[in-house]
Structures are given as C-alpha cells and as structure tokens.
Amino acid sequence: MPRLLVMVGTDLLRHLRNLSALMYAVVVPLALIYVMNLLIGSVDELEINPVTVAVAVPEGDELAAVLPQVLEAAGEGLDLTVRAAPAEEVVGLVDDGSAGVGVVVPEGFGADLVAGAGPQVQVTLADGLGLEGTVVTSIVDGALADLTAGTRTAAAAATLGVPPTELPGIARSLQETTAPVTWREGEAADEQLTLSENIVAGQAGMFLFFTVGFGVLALVEEREQGTLRRLLSMPVRPWTVVAAKALGSFVLGLLSMGVLLTVSSLLFDGVELGSPVAVGVLVVLMVAAATSLTFVVATVARTAEQANIAQSIIAIALGMFGGAFFQLNLSGPLGALLLANPVTAFVRGLGITAGGGGVGDLGVPALVLLGFTAVCLLAAWLLPGRKELL
C-alpha cells in the first residue's frame, strides 16, 4: 500500500506541475463553459424593441377593423404602437422609418372573407427589423386565422337560417369573445437542466475523458520512455503499477469534476445542480466510467501519441453526442445507443439532481455508468494488448 501511494502521489505532483493537466482538467473547460454561457446568455436576454405598426383598414369593414384592435391589445404587453394610415402611404412609412411594420388590409376584405374568397393582407417589414417583425407577423397571422375560423362558423350559421346581415356580427363576436388558449411554463419532476446547466454538465463530462487520460495513458508513455520497465523491476507487483495509474486517473478526475461543477455553480447564473450528495455519487460513477475507458485505449494503443489521439477522438465524440455543445435528440436504435453514452447518462443524471432528485432517483443513469465501466474493464482485460502493456 505505501508503494501504491508513493506512485500515486508522485504521479499527481508531476501532473499538477505539468500545466497541460491543469489546462485540460479545469482551465479549458471553464473557458468553454464561459464562452458558451455568453452565447446562451445573449439568447436568454433577447428583448423586443418598441415598434410602430402602420395599419390601413377599409372604411366600414367590420371584420377588417378587428385587426388593429388585436394589434393594439397585443401592444400592451409588447411595446407596440398601432398607427392608422391610408393604404397608399403604408409602404412609404415603412421605407422612411416612421413605422417598423406596415399592414394593408385590402378593400372588400370582410365580404371576401365571408364569401370564402381568401383575401390577401399585405405585411411589409422594415429592413433590419429583427424579432419584432416576426412577432407582429405572427399576431397578424393569428388574427387572420381566427377571423377565417369565425366567418366559417358564421357561414355555417347562415345555412341554418341566420340572416346574412348578422353574419359579420357573428364572426366578429366570435373573434372578440372566444377565450384564448393560454400556456404556462411547466417543470417536470426530473431531468430538468437549463441550457447553462446542460453545457456545464456536457463539457465537464467531455473534458473528464481528457483529464483521466493523464493517469492511465501514462502507462503507455512510461512503456515508451522505459520507466515502466524499471518500475516493474522494483519490489512491487505489476497490478500495483496499474492500480496506481488508475487511482491517479480517478483522483485527477474527481478533482477536475469537483472544481468544474463547483466553480460553474458559483460563477454562472442559473446553474443549480441539486443535492451535493447525489451529484457526488454521479461524479464518482462518471469518473469510474471514464477511467475504465482509458484502460481500453491503453491496451489497444501502441504508442503514447496513438493513445492520446484515440482518447481525444473518443472524448469529443462522446461529448458531442452527450450534449457538450448542443442537445441531440435521436430516436430508434441510434437513440438507444445515445443513452448508453456515459456523457448522456451523466447529463441525464444531473438533470435528475437539478430537478430535485436524490441518490435513489439516479437509477437509469447510474446503471448506464456502472454498465459502461464493467464493459470497458472486461474489454481491457480480454484484449490481447493487455499482456503487451506490462
């Protein structure tokens, strides 16, 4: 045991002195998380700027008159000003910047609608108008859809004997009195991660594979530089050397994860990962999974360069499919395969803890991580390269 600790201690000191381990373990992932949070933050903080909508409505058209009213009603919450204008001036107002959006309702709109002729409403957006244009277009689109539905209802009433003079009134009253369908943001009991949390979890999971590589993959490097030969001639059992490298990887992984998750929670808004105990259990399982994978790489790789390249490819692939950069939703066999990805399992597990789940709720992600670890260790044991490694 003392010799094992001597090896682990010296290895860790060497890795910490070697800045590349620190870079991969903490600095680079934190920097990436920071940059990606900036991007996400800019999306989260998007605001709709005040916008003027110039609307031209034919005089005496009851149905067309609904449109400015809908826009004005929406304007209360969106800082939207509705300005009536003659049809021939609307485009000019948009061009000279007096209005951001121009809406022209054609003559005979109401009658055409009742007749089912499909009148066209012209919407003009100012150059460079951003989200505001999309919002106004959506409101107009929605109002027109409602009017169309109302007139069809009225048409149905006409077939039942309602006088034609009352049909526009029916259509209009339907538009005004129908209670709108509303929605509210809900929260599931588990697997809830904000975009920021998702990126923190994915990046931490991905960079963990680089970090643990400094331990086990050092076996390949030491074999190359000859120190492994010397270590094996010392009064230590071969498994002690392997265990020391594995333990070194594990400790490095835990340190890296601990720092990343703690610092992310402190530095970035909206990162709340939940119960520290449950997160801790998840981190231990994830580090074990990542460490076990490095044994497979160390067994297969002939040189340290090969091992590092393979480890990088695996880390990036698992990270990408696990949501380190964006969330990926796949179904079918690919989706099932995605669920076997340890980074996916880790992110899902953190989703559970962030949603208030405890250790007992980690079932599937924990099983995936344990299964991944077992499969990797078995593969490393069975692969022919194991005997050549030592």
Place this chain on the structure above:
Amino acid sequence: MNLSVTGEPEALRSGRGEGANVAEKVLGAQGLVKRFGPVTAVDGVSFEIAAGETFGLLGPNGAGKTTTISMVAGLLVPDAGSVTVAGVPMGGSSVEAKRHIGLVPQDLAIYPDLSARANLEYFGRLQGLRGSTLRQRTAEVLELIGLADRAKEPSKKFSGGMKRRLNIGVGLLHRPTLLILDEPTVGVDPQSRNSILESIEALSVEGMAVLYTTHYMEEAERLCDRIAIIDDGRLQAEGTRDQLIELTGGVDTIRLTGSGSLDAGAAAVEQMPAVRRVVRDHGTLVLTVSNAPTAIAPIVNAATGAGLSLADVEISRPDLESVFLHLTGKALRD
C-alpha cells in the same frame, strides 16, 4: 555449441582474486528459454554469479542479452528454465526476489521532468527506503555519480552522459545484492564512459554482484571477472578472459584490408597451412592464424599474388574479439 570451460564459476570457488574466501551464489539462471512466436530469442542459457563478481554477457546486438536479463530481472517469464536471486525464485510478481536486484535498463529510465534528487528519492521509496536512510543514500549516490551539485535540476537539462549516470544511480540506490546493467554505456561520450566504468569497478570491490551486458569487447575485458559469450540466443562459451582466449588455441588474427579481388585473395590464403580460418568482414579479410609473426610474409605474398591490392595489414594477439570470431565465425560487431 556450449564450450563452457568451467564447471563452476571461479569466483564461487575463490571470490574476487586469488586467496579470497568462498563467496555465496547471488544469481542462478538455469536453462532459460524464451520464444517470441517462431523466434527463439534465448535458448537454454545457464550461468551463475557470486557475490562481488562482475559477470559479463558479451554478444552482438540481437544476440539475446536483453531478453536474458529481462528474465533475470523478472520482467519476462521464461518459457523454460528458472532464475533464483539470493536463493529466492524470480518471477513476474516475485517481490522478495526483486528486492535484491537493481536494474539499469539500456534505455534511460528516469523521469525527465523530475530533478536528479527527486528521481532517486522516488525510486528509492519504491525500493522501501524511508527517512534518513533515503536521504543519506540519495546523497551518497549523487556524490558517486557526480551529480551532487546538479541535484535540483530537472534531468531533462542534463547531458547524455549525466542522464546515463543518473540512470545507473537509480539502480544502485538501495544497495542491491545483484546489479544488472544492460549496455549502460551505449551512446555515451568517452569521458562519461570511463567515469561509468570506474563506478562499476568500485561496486564489485564493495561486494556487489554485477551482471553486465555489452557488445564492447574492451568493456567486458576491463570489468568482468567472468564472461559469457552469447550469440543467436545461446551461450557459446563462458569463463575468465584467459580461459576464453585459450579456446582459440593461442591463434593470432591478421586483418588484410585492400582493394581488388577479395575472393581471390581469400582463396589464395586459406590454402596455407598456418591459416585456420578466413572471414570476409566488409572490405577486410580476417584471418585466424597460428604464429602470425612468421606467417605474415607468405600470407601477404599470396594475397597480393592473387590480385588483392593491400592498403593495410594488421596483426593482433588473441582477444575476446578473436574468441568470438573463433566460436561463431563472425565478427562481434556484425
């Protein structure tokens, strides 16, 4: 062909030099065999080393020296045969046997990012040294290898010779019963090489058994009490330098270097009664002859008469090179 000239190592009988007490056997290698696929790298190698004795394994590259010492050091498991160190059987997991050995691998086996002191202390701890013993041994070894004043510098800043010395120092730190040196002077400048050889000479005086592999004949002659000549994975002969030279029958070596028809020259001289063997070594004919001083004139005449235009003629008395040539029919550097 094993032409061992001694049934028992001389040092086992007499220690180092005449009149010494009987020394204990430190290493016993019996019938070692190692195969890599279809290739038999080591084939039935046996030898013993006594305390205070320096034993050399002399052979060209690829002869099986490193494979042999890998089995002795427990790095390779023999396909057949056995190794005992200080009476303890050696195997891959033989912690007890490994306590007695210090291995100096052919390749530098030190951590370049660690200082000389840190390297020594790390490997010393793995050997079980602690506290004041570790500090004292580290200081002694740093002094011995001439790196005391550079102890704090990372070894990557050292010259090739300094790294080699540190490589050896790590093997010495725990005062092993058996020090195994695998071609420790390869790629070392003459000054560092001499320093390394002096250090090794001092070790055997202190009673350490040394197993030394080399393909440099001069090193084997200078350092080793007994020498085993190994080629193609087999021990061709074993004994003291003088015993080995006796195997040649006291013959001398004549080297004829020149241009023209080497084959015709060889054909002409190998018919002569004094010539026992002729070997072509690149642009040189290497002749094994009896009594070179009297045979040289007719040999030169025959060679030149056959069309060989001689540029250099060299006569040498028997040495390990001659022994190797005699035993294997090829030059040591082949």
